[in-house]
Structure formats: structure tokens, C-alpha cells
Amino acid sequence: MHSWRIGVGAVLLGLITVMAIAAPLLAPFDPMAISGPPLLPPDASYLLGTDMLGRDVLSGMIHGARVSLIVGLVSALCSAGIGITVGAIAGYFGGAIDRALVRFTEFFQVIPSFMFVILLVAILTPSLLSITLAISVVIWPPVARLVRSEFLTLKTREFVEAARSLGLSHGSVIVREILPNAMPPVLAVGSLMVATAILTEASLSFLGLADPNMTSWGYMIGSARPVFRHAWWLSVFPGLLLFLTVLSITLLSEGLGDKSNPSLRGQAGH
Amino acid sequence: MRFVYAFAAWLPRALLVLVAIGLLNFFLIRLAPGDPASVLAGETGASDARYIEEIRKSYGLDQPLWLQAATYLRNLATFDLGVSYRMQRDVADIIGERIPATLLLTSTALVLAIIIGTLLGIQAARRAGTWQDTVISAFAMLCYATPVFWVGLLLVLLLSVHAGILPPFGMSGLIPKSGFAAVLDALHHLVLPVMTLALFYFAVYVRLGRSATVEVLGRDFVRSARAKGLSERQVLRRHVLRNSVIPVVTMAGLQVGQLLGGAVIVESVFAWPGIGRLAFDALMQRDYNLILGIFFVSSIMVVLANLITDLAVRSIDPRVGRS
């Protein structure tokens, strides 16, 4: 019943990914170069118009997909790495380790995370690396909390105790017995992290904190703010693409979440 | 008595968080390339040796690192957030002036998002699987995926530039008003920023309210309530509602920090005179001391909000803090 979400999300995201990979082939112009008169409304040769400097908007949008997807994917992977490690150790070992890690996670969850990202990026000077790093540092807590709670319930399951009584080490119990069973909901939340990271990157570059060597959607919208009342195409089209990207990922994540829920519910017995 | 315990349990944790934030700030300054003194001076002081010297003295920058950290924390403890060398004023004073505007914006947005979102989420859960559920859930998903700054700009284009019904920026009109007219004027200006900021959180609470209610509706005590002869409406009002509100309140507490981040975007789009807009301006001018101060003050607001949610959860759920 919910598989249409996965289908629609996957197709949409697939198209955007192809666009990002094949950007130099697809884009009609160099996105950073002046290729026409400034502030041209959409017409036949500049399909989505040009910006204040005369750069082609469509080409910028096609290339901008690269930054969004790279930052989204890499930050989500890093944050999943941090979150799974912290959550698994806290949930499996419990006790003082757990309490310390929970405090640590809570700290990162309650701090005004976007302000922290702004601070980090501003101080480190904006670049693809500093942006990805800063986003990874703030978005992992939900993953850690989820993994921890999955581990807390799964570790008391009898199959985990059975594995221990068969003589498996803590490491292989965590990695081979518990983690695979915790993955479906983690996958759903982890894919939502991609969306969060993409939105955060766009907001940062909207505020001007963007890698100066690459075009990004947020930056296109942000830099067009002084003229956006007259040149609506400068903010509407890149925003639309950003919206569709995030929507496709959210659809995928929801579809995955619905798929993972029944089996877990059924076995937890609630 | 439980609330006194709650406060006593909260206080050491809150202080711990604030000390950690203070240390974080302290090390962030040292993360920046270049001399900390000129970083704190917003990189303008480089030309003015007197400022740099002043900063060096007040932050004890000639002392060992741990003493510097201690000095920094002691200053924070007395609410001395230093001076904005750009604006030539105390950071604490600048921020203090801006807090009311941000509180007005964020609390209005959060309250609206929670009430409307949760109610719609509960409605979707009651009608799970029907067209109502589909419409509500789909709308929430669209809101969830919409970038805040983009929707802000679109709303300005549609509702102020084209339709001309709402003011696009600021907190008051060009002609100063007084009394009731001033309140109305502020409310008029509040509509667009609040709509923009609330949209994302609205989506969050629809989803949360829905999933919490679906979960509670499946619990055994709901069946017992039906077996007592309660109508579906009574079951919902007397037994389901309070139970499904608990995760909503908990989430609200966790989101205050995020909400302040959202305020940076919304306030800079709508030129709303709060600390978010201040953070944006400080960012543009590389006034690091001011940004650090805003980060610290925001953290205090978050910590206070956590106390409020903790008390709220305790007043709903008798189990918390007892068993």
C-alpha cells in the first residue's frame, strides 16, 4: 500500500542524481561564467532566465545538485556512523557508559544546532569540507537515540542471549546479531538525515555561508534576494528543485519506515 | 513537592550544559585561524593596537590556557559576554534588547504549530486509512519538505508584492502608532514570519500526533474504556488525548534549540528585529564575539525551555519522577 512512496521517491531522486552526475553534459552553459545579459526572464535560449551577473539559472541549478547531494549523503553517512557507534555502545553496555553517552547525546540535541553550525562554518571559513563536517556534528543525535532504544529492547531478546551463551564475543553479538535487526528503522531515520543535511546546507548557503568555488541552490536564492521582487525566477526555480529533492528523500524514508514497522511491532509484541 | 525535585534535578544538568557551551565557545575562538584577540575584535582591531591590547587584558590572553578558560567562564557567570567591537557596545545589552521580538515570533509559531499540527495528527489517526488521513498526511509531508527561506520568499511574493495584503518586513509600519493600534500593527507584521516559521514544525507535530495516537489507540486500556460503554469520542477525550500528548510535549522541549536556528533564517528574510536577525548581521560583519554571545544566550533559553517541558510532562504523567 505504501510502496508507491518508495517508487515515486526513488524515481525522483534517481533523476536528480543522474542530473548531478551528468551536469557538465546536461548544462547548456558554464554555471559560474557570464553567458548572457543580466536579469533576463525565462526565454528560449535561457530556459529559466539569467541572474544579476548574466549567469544561466538552469545551468546553475543542474550543477547545484552536486553540492546538495554530496553534502547530504556524506553528512548523513558520517552522522549515521557517529550515531550508530554511540547508540550501540550505550544501549548494549548500559550502566555508567550509557548514562555518560546519553548526556553527551542530549547536549548535542539541545544546543541550538543551526547556530552552532553557523558558528563552526563561519569560524572555519566556508568550504565543502567545513560545511559537511559541521552538519555531521549536529545531526547525529536522533540516530543515536534510535539505535540506543533499539539495542535496549533487542539486547534482552532471547536470541541475543542465545548467541552469548553459544560463546560469541560482545563485538560479534553487536555487529552480527543485534545491528542487522536494528537496521530497518535506522535506515528510515538515516535517510531522513540526508534530507535534513540538504536543507541545512541550503540554509547555510542562503545566509552566504557557501563554498565559493561551487554553485549551490541555497546560494543562488540567497544572492538573488535584493532583486527577488522583480526577478522571481531566480528564487522560485532553484527552490522548487530543492523542494523536490527533499520531498523525494522524505517519501523514500517514509516508505522504508512503514516497511520496517510492522515486522518490528509484531515481534516486540506491542 | 515533585516539582521541587524536578527543579533540583534540572539545575545541575542545566549548569553543566551551560558550562559545556561556555567551553565550546572558548575553544571555537581558538579554532579560528589567526590571533584570538583579533578574532574577538572582528578582525578590524588589527589596525588598532589599543583594542587588541584591551581584549588581551580582559580575556587574560597572556595567561596559560586553563586560566584563560577559567576567566572566560567567570565572565559568563556574571553575564559579562564581552563587548562587540563593531558596535562599540556590551554584547549582553545588544542581545537583551532583541530577545522580546524573538520570543514573540518563536513562541507564537511553536504554539500554533503544536496546537494545529497535533489536532490534525490526531484526526488523521482516528481516520487512519481514509481519505482524511491521506490528505492530512500528504499535506504534512509537503510542508516538511519545503525549505523555510524559500517558502518565506514565496509568501512575500504572493501575499505582499502581488496581493499587497501583508507587510513584507519589519515589526512595525513606517509611521509609528501607539496603544491598541500599535499592537494590531505588530500582529499584522507577525503573520508572514510566523506562517513561515510554523510550517515545518506544524508538519512535525502532524506526524508525531498521528503516530502517537495510532499507538495509544492500539493499547489495551482503550479497549477497556470501550468495554465500559464509552463512545469513541469519550474514549478519545478521556483516555487517548492525554496519553498521546506526552511525546508531543517531550518533542517540543527538544525543538526549542532548532526553532531558534529557524529564527535566524526567518528573521533575516523578514527583517524581524530579533536575535536571529542580529546573528545574521553579526555574521555578515564577522562580529564573532556577538555571535558567540547569541549562541550562549540561546542555549540559556533552551535550557529554560527544557525545565518548562519537564514540568509539563510531570503534570501530565504521574509516573515520571516517582517510580
Place this chain on the structure above:
Amino acid sequence: MSLLRIEDLRIALPKGGDRAFAVDGVSLHVDQGETLCVVGESGSGKSLTASAIVGLLPSRSLRVAGGRILFEGSDTLRMSSRELQDLRGGRVGFVFQDPLSSLNPLERIGKQVEEVLRQHRWTGDHRQRVLEMLSAVQLPSPESLVEAYPWQLSGGQRQRVMIATALATRPSLLVADEPTSALDVTTQAQILELLRDLTKQHGIALFLITHDFGVVARMADRVAVMKSGKLVEYGTRDAVLRTPREAYTRKLLDAVPPLRAGPARPAGEPVLKATGLTKSWVTRGSLFRPGRTVAALKNVSMSLGHGNTLAVVGESGSGKSTLARVLMCLTGADSGQADLVGINANYLGLRSRDLATVRRNIQLVFQDPYASLNPRRRIGAAVAQGPLAQGEKPGAVHARVAELLGKVQLDPSAADRYPNEFSGGQRQRIAIARALAMRPRVLIADEAVSALDVSVQAEILTLLKDIQRDEGLSMIFVTHDLRVAARMADQVIVMQSGCVVEQGAMQDVLTAPQHHYTAALIDAVPSLPSISVQQ
């Protein structure tokens, strides 16, 4: 006229299920003041029949496809939701299985009982009636209890609250769906007695659903046996229990082990000994509350002879499962020692990497067959896991997996399938094969059959006995069920609140219990009349 008459009830399952009807053509009746027990294994449709009486079926997935349910002469299937609401909690009271989740955790007890009075416009004083009902179900100090929250009560107390609620409006019918199966044996006996006394005293008819023939023997005037949605046998208690007409009823009755033990088999040399085991849990306190210490084991000693079976009997919280987990090194003991005779003296407190010999020699079979297998691991891999972790050669292990699956009477092709393709009983066989793969000397079964239907339970018990005989295993059988203990064990230890209160040969303990708690446990087990020989 009967109080309740169900005629040809059919409840349809959603399309694509394993059968078309969850309840298929069931006709029953309950007279004023009598007790009808509906008995059957899981999936028999007994609970759905009860829910259908007042329209409490989960409406999205199930619907009534035909028949009539006449309550006091009118058909509840044709009633408006308003009329059904008046019936529920008014003329018909309900008690469900799980008392722990049946009360709203956020409301005080008094308010939850009073709600049913308010709903049905009880004319007398509400508070008075609530207190009256709480004392009628023999709860201590009703005055303070009304102010309590559900989590402050034990499971048995909560079930009493549920009964008080169900009977507060003086219904003429009480529907109780497995009201005691989530409770301890002694509590179970008290609740059943309470239900019987209150219904008889006030002339309330009881529609009692159970899987337990012991409950039937104790409670029923008449009995209906259900299987796969159909009524199999229907008659008075004595007729059904003593002279069952149907083979299925007889099979169910035969599967209930008698509360009788044979003489203990001669014990070999001890293989596993434990002395002075003590274990306590410390709950974490806060700034103002010191942590509490709960003793799970107090100075427990035991000895298991070669080829023998030792039953560890007790109720929840007695420490019997903790004992099993300590002996398995799944949890540490505070003091005391355990000795795997001739192999590993005093193995408690070894670090996990030094436990290999213990793991090889002691294995565990768990309670819940649905939780004890990793859902993402094929059966063959699950059985092979232990030997492979111990460094045995893959070739030899695979040959052994096929042999073990045969030994627990599963098809060798099971090795390539996942746990969700197997029933509870089959999964328990797999778990036994997994334990045997380590070639243990001692097998600990922790409530290994208590989650299974009674007929499956009997098969697993027989299997375990056969394996014990063939392999020369020694077994520790942890159970709350004295009947199971009596069928399996030579020796028994009885535990209460972390202490061993009695130990000895199973037969001696059953016939002449020394400790009053043991006697209470034995009394709590309902006796079944013996089946007469069929003509």
C-alpha cells in the same frame, strides 16, 4: 429464555488469510447465573466470539458475516452504537487478559472505576459504590487505593480492579477473556475463586474464555471446545471432561500432564553443583532517593546428578530465571560458586573469553520461541553458529546440523529457511537443536514450554525426554508449572523470593510438601477429573 444465545455466528477474516472465517458457524447459549467455559488453543476463535457479543471486534480487519447474537432477547448485531454502549459496562461487564496494560496509566484507580458508574448513570452514591466494589474484590484499604495509580499496584491487584469495574453496575453477564493467564499460579487461584464467588453470589452469568483445562474443571457449569473457528464439543463439565466424545477434546485432555511424579531415577555423579549463590539488583537512586536493593538470589545451593532432571519451581520474582542465567554466566553472581564437576571448578566470574568450556558444556533453551531465534538468520546458520564460534570445521558442522534437525524431527530442508516460516513448536525444536549442537552435558530449559499450546507442549516434553535418554544429558527445568515439573523431574527445588524453601525428590515433595508455600503451590493447581474409558 437464555440470557445469551449465539446462533450460527460467522466472522470473516480479511481476504488472503489462511482460512475464510475466523469463527465459522458457532452456536452457544448461556443461561442466567451459569458459567460457560469456552476452551481452545490459540487461533480457535474463542476470543473473537466473545468480542463479537457487544461489538468490540477490531472493525477494520474483521466483520461479522452472519448469524445472530441474542442478549436478553434482542440481537446485538443489529443494535445501534448507542444501544451497544449502554450494553457494554452496563448489562455486560468485561475482564481482559493482561491486567498490566488494561488500565489507563495516567488516571487514578478510583476515577477509572467510577467512570463506568458515571457512564451508566448509577443512581446511588458513586464513591460509596467504588469503595464497596474494591472491598468486594478483597483489595486492601480501598480508601487509599482510590488515590493510587495503576503502576503502584501488582498484576493481581490490577485484575481485581478490573473485576470491580466490570461488576460495579451489576451486569447480568460477565465476559472474562483469559483473566488469569498472565498471573502467577497462586494469584490465579485466588482470582478464579473471587470470580466464582462474586458471580454465584449475585447470580451473574460468566462467559469464561480459557486455554487451560484446569480452569475449566474449577469453574465451568458447561463447556464449549473450539478449534479453528468451529465448535467441536459442547456439554456439561462432567460430560466433556470425563467422557469426551471427540478425539480432539481427548487429545487436549491427554496433553495436560497429571500432577503426579514417578519415582526418581537413580542419580549419577553430580555434574553441576552450586553453593551459596547470592545476587541482588540495585536500582539507581537519585539525589534525594537512595537506590533500592532487590535480592534475586539468597544463598542458593543446588546439585544436579548425571542423567537426572532437576526442576526449579517458583512464581515470577522467585529468582528461578536468575538462577538459570547465573549458572549460564549470562549474568554475574555477587557471591557463591558454581562447579562444572571434573571440567571447570568455580567458573563464575571468569571473563567472557575464558568461558569457552562452560559454553560447550551448559546450554540453554529459552521461553519464547518467537524471540529466541534471530529473524535474519537461516535455521542452518543458527544451529551451526555455536560450533563455528568454538572453532569447529565448517564441513563437520554442516553434517551435524542435518543430523540434529533430524533428531528434533524437522525436515533437513529447514536449514535453508528463516524462522518466520515455522510455528512456535517447530521453533522450539530448532532452539533445542541449536543447544544440542554444542554437545552439552547440561541442558537448562527456562520455561521452555510455557508459551506453547498444550498439545504442542506435550510433544516438546516427550522430545526432551527422548533426547535426554539418548544423549545421557542432565537437565535443569525451570518452570512455574508444577504439572510440567512433575512430568519431567527427578528432583525439585522450590523457590520463593530468592530463597530455596524446599528441595527433594519430586515425588516426595508432591505427596508430602514440608513448606507451607509448596503446599499452597500444589493447592493452586486445579485437579482434573480422570477421563473414563470410552465404550
